[in-house]
Amino acid sequence: MRLTPRNTLIAGAALILLVNAVALTGVYINRSGEPEARMTLSQRELGMPWDWSAAGDNSGLVLGLNWRVNDGHAVENFYADYGYHGGTPEWLDEPRMKALGFDTAPVAEGSEARRRFERTLPREVLLVLELAGPAWHQALQRARANAVRHEAARLANADSKEFAAKAKQAQEALKNEEIRNSRLFAIDAGLDRAALRAKYPDRGRFLILKAKLRPSLATQDRKTRVSGHVSELAVRRINVPHALRPQLEPVLRKPRRNGLDPDANYEATVAVGQRLEPWIEAVSVSR
């Protein structure tokens, strides 16, 4: 075919239309039929990304999915509870990393081999996220125990400002855990979606989403074990449909006096489709 202007116009227009059709067909397939999962999340799990409100040139509105992992360090580190995007879960052990396709054999061969294991680049896996399940209750219990421990230490050292400050921090962490922190926890990972769904059949409690997983080594009590760092979801931000913006925007755009501002209370029904791509179906705002 000669590249005359007419031919170029036809070929270019066909390319643009075809690619748009393919993309929109994918969207249609994703949203057709009964969603793979559907759950109601609150402002604890769906928040405006930290860099979004500052993006004055962008008139769109998105919500970031806040999710967490139980990494076993939350008690020791107050700020671990604020880490919303990824971590090294306790459940991600050597057999599971093997099952996810990572070669864990070199780890036993010495320090150089362990370094080689850690330089393995991320792979895509399917991550199971549970809403307000045992993982969250465990985090809550941990925060409560932490608050009790620090309060006891404060009482035992009544004159110490340091102990008083730590007890206050522990109380704040507990309050955050009770009313603010996300209750959505990564609890499992796999490569076979059907097998994961069979294992976690409750579609209103377990989300299966694509995520990136990088091998890592976790050291605890001087013992090094094979693990993995779940770094980010393939779709990190969910667009708020135009029709739902009038309800949500005033709440989201309202300046917050502090982190516990009770005004920002809303819920959103999030569906995940056949291609594991999420979308927001409905929102409700409570004042």
Add this chain to the structure above:
Amino acid sequence: MNTHLRTPIRSEAQQRADEIAIFRAELARLEGEGVLQLDAAQGEAVRAHHAALLAAFAGAFDIDRNVQAKQLSLGMRVASFLGALALAASVFFLFYQFWGNFGEIAQVVILLGAALGSLVLTIAIQSRDASGYFTKLAGMVAFACFVLNLVMLGQIFNITPTDRALIPWAALAFLLAYTCDLRLLLAAGICCVIAFVAARVGEWGGIYWLHAGERPENFFPVAVLLFAFPQFVDHRRMTGFAAIYRIFGLLCLLVPMLVLGHWGWGSYLADYEGVSTRTIEGGYEVAGFVASALAIWLGARRQWSDTVNTGITFFVIFLYTKFFDWWWEAMPKWLFFFVLGLAAILILLVLKRLRTSGAAGGAP
């Protein structure tokens, strides 16, 4: 395979105009020195023929007829390049500024309309713009609109990011580049191909595609593809296209080598037990010198100035970084820079010799 592509022949017209100017100057000199004297009829015939040719070229291609026009053309090329980038950025920000005010259907219609409309505009401008500068601006905007189209569809409908989007972007860039003789769009298309092939090579190794760049060797296959492509597809009628393919091919080969020469830990070879990072770095340093030298040799042999210049640039970078590693701490600064200067003189002598032997070899 030897594919002949139908292209505008602006470059050929410009070359012919340049040759006419040179011919006229040399003829005047020969006449002045009494070596050659065309009779009046011959002189008039040549003048009339050249005038007709130049008028036709100027009408069709807006070529530069003299040195001043050439200098202005360079300025216009720079302005159109910067303008094209600025307009492309403007399209992005314009949509971002207002897209939230529309419903999803309107957003899709606007994105699709912008991509199609800018394509139509580019083709319309191309048929009226003999200079090509405005076509370049419009072509870049059309490409930006199409990129924006897919990026925003992904954002509106929360589509999983994929490297497959790079294929249609590359296809449109190549389509516009070959139709309108636009090197900027060719470079954009090549960048998409580089990203796609590197991502795929990484994916074959199990890497998530966005991390393919963390193993610089993923760029080697596309380096070979790009460098070899102009050998199989005839680009003589396209202005500088073959050179752009070769330069990008060499960049995809030599930049990873340069990186791995200092960061052996990033190599696939570091996965193998017994292969130290020092060995990998040393190997890639040597490979970098050899590859740059081969590029200079091949470029000189085939008269590809682009390949020679890229090869020389990287050879000097490899050499100077090696000198820095060896001597920056050990030598007084004056001696270090003196050695650099001597190295430059040595390179000049080698290149001069290469040029002389090339000229001798090319002499009839």
